[in-house]
Amino acid sequence: MKRSVLIYQSIALITLAVAFILFWSFSKGTPFVESGLTFDETAADSYSVLQENLYRMVPILLGSIFFSIAIAFYLEEWLAETSWIYGIIAQQITILASIPSLLYGLLGLYFFVLQSEKGSFFTHALTFVLLVMPITIQSTQKAIRGVDISVREAAFALGANRWRVVVDHVFPNAFPTIVAGICTAISRVLAITALIIIVYIWKEHTLQSGDTFNIPSSVIVLLSFALLSSVISSFLEKKTNLT
Amino acid sequence: MQNKIEISNLKVRYGDIQALNGISFDVHENEILGIIGPAQSGKTTLLKVINRTLEFTQDTTLEGSVKLDGVEINSIGDVHGLRRRIGMVLPLPVGLPLSIYDNVAFAPRTAGLRNKAKLDEIVERCLQQAALWDEVKDRLDSLGTKLSGGQQQRLTIARALSHQPEILCLDEFSIAVDPITTMRIEDVLKTLKNEMTILLVTNLVQQAKRLANRTAFMLNGDLIEIDETDVIFSDNPSSQSTYDYVNGNFG
Numbered sequence: 001m002k003r004s005v006l007i008y009q010s011i012a013l014i015t016l017a018v019a020f021i022l023f024w025s026f027s028k029g030t031p032f033v034e035s036g037l038t039f040d041e042t043a044a045d046s047y048s049v050l051q052e053n054l055y056r057m058v059p060i061l062l063g064s065i066f067f068s069i070a071i072a073f074y075l076e077e078w079l080a081e082t083s084w085i086y087g088i089i090a091q092q093i094t095i096l097a098s099i100p101s102l103l104y105g106l107l108g109l110y111f112f113v114l115q116s117e118k119g120s121f122f123t124h125a126l127t128f129v130l131l132v133m134p135i136t137i138q139s140t141q142k143a144i145r146g147v148d149i150s151v152r153e154a155a156f157a158l159g160a161n162r163w164r165v166v167v168d169h170v171f172p173n174a175f176p177t178i179v180a181g182i183c184t185a186i187s188r189v190l191a192i193t194a195l196i197i198i199v200y201i202w203k204e205h206t207l208q209s210g211d212t213f214n215i216p217s218s219v220i221v222l223l224s225f226a227l228l229s230s231v232i233s234s235f236l237e238k239k240t241n242l243t
Numbered sequence: 244m245q246n247k248i249e250i251s252n253l254k255v256r257y258g259d260i261q262a263l264n265g266i267s268f269d270v271h272e273n274e275i276l277g278i279i280g281p282a283q284s285g286k287t288t289l290l291k292v293i294n295r296t297l298e299f300t301q302d303t304t305l306e307g308s309v310k311l312d313g314v315e316i317n318s319i320g321d322v323h324g325l326r327r328r329i330g331m332v333l334p335l336p337v338g339l340p341l342s343i344y345d346n347v348a349f350a351p352r353t354a355g356l357r358n359k360a361k362l363d364e365i366v367e368r369c370l371q372q373a374a375l376w377d378e379v380k381d382r383l384d385s386l387g388t389k390l391s392g393g394q395q396q397r398l399t400i401a402r403a404l405s406h407q408p409e410i411l412c413l414d415e416f417s418i419a420v421d422p423i424t425t426m427r428i429e430d431v432l433k434t435l436k437n438e439m440t441i442l443l444v445t446n447l448v449q450q451a452k453r454l455a456n457r458t459a460f461m462l463n464g465d466l467i468e469i470d471e472t473d474v475i476f477s478d479n480p481s482s483q484s485t486y487d488y489v490n491g492n493f494g
Binding site for chain 2: 150157164169
């Protein structure tokens with residue numbers, strides 16, 4: 001089956017799921033969240049949950065992705081592979097990327113749930129960055145290495161400097177693969193977030209008996225991000241189909 | 244005749260593999276020098292040394308001297324400026340991820356040209372020289388990589404001409420181009436040699452015979468012979484292996 005068909009089917013399924021949950025939720029006519037599945041207790045309904053988490057996630061996500069791509073390009077294009085700095089940084093990134101996301105989840109859980117009642121922006125950001133950056137850097141490095149040497153040679157032969165070669169030729173060629181890597185990183189975050197939410201619910205349930213729990217509000221946040229990720233991936237794939 | 248390029252005792256090694264074994268020859272200004280020889284004879288390596296793109300190949304050692312207009316090329320600080328003086332066409336087309344117009348306008352823009360009218364004129368002239376203008380003049384904004392293989396190769400030729408190089412290096416330029424278009428480009432090359440020096444690496448010995456003023460025969464990293472094309476393709480070249488190669492007895 002063609003890849004684009006699969007992507008469209010995934011988007012359609014996720015859209016249906018989100019639409020169903022929204023319809024079901026609003027048709028009940030009750031506040032969507034009764035227990036604080038968001039880390040902010042002031043957010044009382046699904047829209048607020050979504051908004052709150054978007055405000056929190058998007059800047060961190062964009063920032064960490066931007067820095068990851070910049071670091072990968074610096075490592076691959078400007079830092080010689082034989083230099084000792086390259087060796088040290090590449091080794092650390094490999095170690096961080098190979099740590100199971102469960103461990104990051106436990107780390108996040110420790111800071112989010114056990115250490116702090118509400119969690120702080122800093123702990124959110126740190127866990128997020130630790131999860132996203134190594135895998136994004138690695139996938140971007142692979143994407144850069146995947147650009148044929150002949151493209152670089154052709155651009156250099158026209159008198160372009162390295163900056164122009166990277167911006168005009170290497171980046172556009174590597175872009176679809178970079179986006180795919182970013183989507184993988186986001187999926188990783190979503191998976192571990194789901195785990196944290198389940199543990200959080202369990203903790204709330206055991207410690208504050210009598211509370212009611214409403215999972216859909218959190219699911220909708222995750223599904224929204226998954227939908228967003230698929231849409232962006234599909235859009236960029238179409239826009240950047242250069243070959 | 245004035246020398247444009249002077250190569251002296253040039254040796255190139257990729258790791259343990261010797262690609263060029265100390266070759267020496269001169270390239271005259273405004274001539275077409277045909278370079279023929281079987282695979283692995285060092286022809287492409289020679290071109291990469293001249294425009295200094297060999298630097299991107301790891302574990303390479305280079306000895307000897309290559310002078311452009313009397314200046315040692317490895318001592319030239321502005322390597323990007325050096326490369327703008329040399330147009331390079333590789334055997335297989337390399338489509339840059341840009342529109343057809345931007346592919347051709349890329350090098351002039353890199354050199355600082357911003358005048359739209361001037362860029363338009365360069366794009367049209369180069370595409371006409373590469374025998375591509377008629378086929379793409381109505382879709383200059385479409386991606387260069389969407390063209391067919393032969394068209395992409397002609398786009399590569401147009402790109403190499405766009406910065407008005409002093410030297411044009413053509414490495415098997417006609418592999419992906421049909422015979423009729425090849426003949427049209429060959430006619431353009433005959434005209435272009437009045438403006439620039441052309442190094443024509445080719446496996447088609449008849450192409451060298453048709454175009455080149457002089458021809459060099461290379462074999463296993465050695466320069467076997469360089470002489471007037473008529474001499475190389477005569478019954479009495481200096482080397483028996485040259486005679487055998489151009490007559491299809493080996494290679």
